[in-house]
Amino acid sequence: MIKYYLGLLKDKHRIETFRGAISKSVSPGDVVLDLGTGLGTFAFFAAKAGAKKVYGIDKKDIVEMAKELCKFNNLQEKVIFYKGYSDNINLPEKVDLIITEMLWSLFISKTTMNSIKGAKEKFLKENGKIMPESVRIYLAPVSNQKAYNDVVSVNEYGIDFTPAGKMMINNFHQKLFKKEDLLSPPKMVKEINLMNINLDELPIDWHGSFHSSYSGIIHGLAGWMDLKLTDNIILSNSPSSTATVWENIFFPMDKPLKISEGDTIDVALKTIPFEGDYEWNWDIILNPPQSPFDKGGLRGISRSHSTFKGFPVSKDFFRKKSLDFIPDISPEGEITKAILELFNAKRTVRDIAEEIQKRFPHQFKDIKDALGRVERVIERYSR
Numbered sequence: 275m276i277k278y279y280l281g282l283l284k285d286k287h288r289i290e291t292f293r294g295a296i297s298k299s300v301s302p303g304d305v306v307l308d309l310g311t312g313l314g315t316f317a318f319f320a321a322k323a324g325a326k327k328v329y330g331i332d333k334k335d336i337v338e339m340a341k342e343l344c345k346f347n348n349l350q351e352k353v354i355f356y357k358g359y360s361d362n363i364n365l366p367e368k369v370d371l372i373i374t375e376m377l378w379s380l381f382i383s384k385t386t387m388n389s390i391k392g393a394k395e396k397f398l399k400e401n402g403k404i405m406p407e408s409v410r411i412y413l414a415p416v417s418n419q420k421a422y423n424d425v426v427s428v429n430e431y432g433i434d435f436t437p438a439g440k441m442m443i444n445n446f447h448q449k450l451f452k453k454e455d456l457l458s459p460p461k462m463v464k465e466i467n468l469m470n471i472n473l474d475e476l477p478i479d480w481h482g483s484f485h486s487s488y489s490g491i492i493h494g495l496a497g498w499m500d501l502k503l504t505d506n507i508i509l510s511n512s513p514s515s516t517a518t519v520w521e522n523i524f525f526p527m528d529k530p531l532k533i534s535e536g537d538t539i540d541v542a543l544k545t546i547p548f549e550g551d552y553e554w555n556w557d558i559i560l561n562p563p564q565s566p567f568d569k570g571g572l573r574g575i576s577r578s579h580s581t582f583k584g585f586p587v588s589k590d591f592f593r594k595k596s597l598d599f600i601p602d603i604s605p606e607g608e609i610t611k612a613i614l615e616l617f618n619a620k621r622t623v624r625d626i627a628e629e630i631q632k633r634f635p636h637q638f639k640d641i642k643d644a645l646g647r648v649e650r651v652i653e654r655y656s657r
Contacts (some may be wrong), residue, residue, distance in 0.1 A: 307373070411415060411466075
């Protein structure tokens with residue numbers, strides 16, 4: 275865990291851009307919330323920028339390191355950290371600014387949006403602000419053979435993994451592109467104002483056309499985001515910007531196509547709510563310019579992709595998704611149910627584990643085995 279968070283610190287461009295925006299946005303006496311605080315970096319920036327009090331919230335144990343760093347840097351009088359989900363935490367006061375970096379390369383995540391919206395409604399003062407203020411999502415057709423090969427090269431060790439490769443084509447991937455890889459200027463497909471998140475309007479349903487600036491091969495689509503941190507500070511992970519840990523998002527196509535300068539590339543990008551988040555669909559249609567001699571040729575060549583086809587599913591998966599499915603508790607469910615029923619504010623962890631081992635002797639060979647299972651349930655469901 276710590277290796278991941280320290281790795282994020284090495285992205286100096288991203289960190290320094292946020293620090294500059296925090297410095298300009300925090301006024302002496304402000305109260306600030308760092309949502310998804312991690313190591314507490316942005317919380318510390320806010321404290322040093324003059325905030326009266328800073329609160330950091332994170333659901334992970336990394337908060338314990340943030341607390342240690344806070345003391346080590348003599349900021350414990352200004353900064354307080356909480357571990358847990360923001361909807362389960364109560365702050366002693368409303369805040370003037372919410373800072374969050376719970377992001378990925380294209381920002382769209384239902385979980386993230388719900389967290390930001392909930393935090394705004396629960397913690398933010400009437401005239402408070404959120405950083406980033408807004409996000410714009412961009413798309414462009416891209417040509418990059420290496421990125422494509424990284425995705426589809428599945429014939430290894432004398433074994434043909436082609437069926438798995440088809441699933442890779444129906445997933446998006448983090449790749450780093452250059453401006454020269456883009457076949458045409460980008461287009462904005464979505465803008466989200468974080469001060470006024472409407473979850474019903476959040477899904478993307480965009481259709482647009484690109485005109486190839488030069489001849490080449492289209493391997494798919496590149497996506498990225500521009501974050502408006504303040505009125506005049508934009509942080510972007512676009513191919514023409516300084517690289518960040520977010521890189522870019524690559525939506526590959528199953529069969530790359532040769533294109534000529536001036537060809538029209540029609541694109542549809544859509545997100546569909548599914549299991550608490552979104553599945554992604556992308557369609558690419560190549561339409562070369564019409565000519566008097568055109569007999570059909572390559573016009574209207576279409577490539578359709580969906581993350582619904584990007585993971586293996588069994589008949590049992592779809593059976594359980596049916597509204598007519600009648601569920602029955604599984605053996606694993608029986609164990610979890612039994613553990614939860616033993617949560618009565620009287621039994622110790624050892625007491626519960628001993629009882630579970632006694633009830634399910636075939637599942638747990640010894641008390642240590644039972645303790646592992648009990649501890650996982652405790653971590654998720656106890657308070």
